[in-house]
Amino acid sequence: MFARFATTTLRQAASRQGPALAARAMSTSSNQATRTLAGRFGVAAATAAAVTLGYTVYSAQKPNAVIYADNAIPIHGVPGTSKERTFIAVKPDGVQRGLISDIIARFERRGYKLVGLKLLVPSKALANEHYADLSKKPFFAGLVDYMTNGKAPVIGMVWEGPAVIKQGRVMLGATDPTAAGPGTIRGDYCLTIGRNICHGSDSAESAEKEIGLWFGGKGEIVNWTANNDEWVVSDN
């Protein structure tokens, strides 16, 4: 009964007043709910109910999003802040050529934080959706086959940090490796556009779409604090 009341209140807040008010309402109402439930059923039940309520509110606003109850950051991060996130992939040619560790190392050394990582052979449906904007191109079928035929897997990653979407693209280098400068991943390691070993989201919209597409299972993105954040992402 109480949970239904709280959920309804929060849904109304989410739809009428937007995310900020919903988040405030969620925090106030779920604190009340948590205290009531904790008194009656114990702390574990109260905690589970509070997490469910939080997820319900966010889902009502944005059905495909996954958030974490601890800090309510969407899995695609917060563009324009130190929590900006991008999707970076090592494509099958990069995996075959043993370049995974080098690509990861470049992002790590720069100071970016790895918050999602998986190795998979993507389905055709996933590759089709990922490259949907290229579906009319003559190379589309070959591109999807190269990504999905299983001759090597893909490494999917989510990296976090200031300006990581733009800087990730800079680090990758031009899509066509013949135009990629030295010091970039493509400029250092590849020669042709069909085998350019890596991918990076090209905008905040793409990052949101791609992170949601490749990740999104519960627990696949981890919010964590690096011990050296003070030395890497602080402002004076």
Ligand SMILES: Nc1ncnc2c1ncn2[C@@H]1O[C@H](COP(=O)(O)OP(=O)(O)OP(=O)(O)O)[C@@H](O)[C@H]1O
């Ligand atoms: N002319 C082409 N011939 C073959 N493959 C191509 C061609 N143009 C693009 N591709 C492939 O399609 C991918 C996506 O192309 P797009 O134009 O979206 O560039 P991009 O966004 O820089 O690349 P990516 O999405 O891989 O980072 C390229 O990385 C490349 O693998």
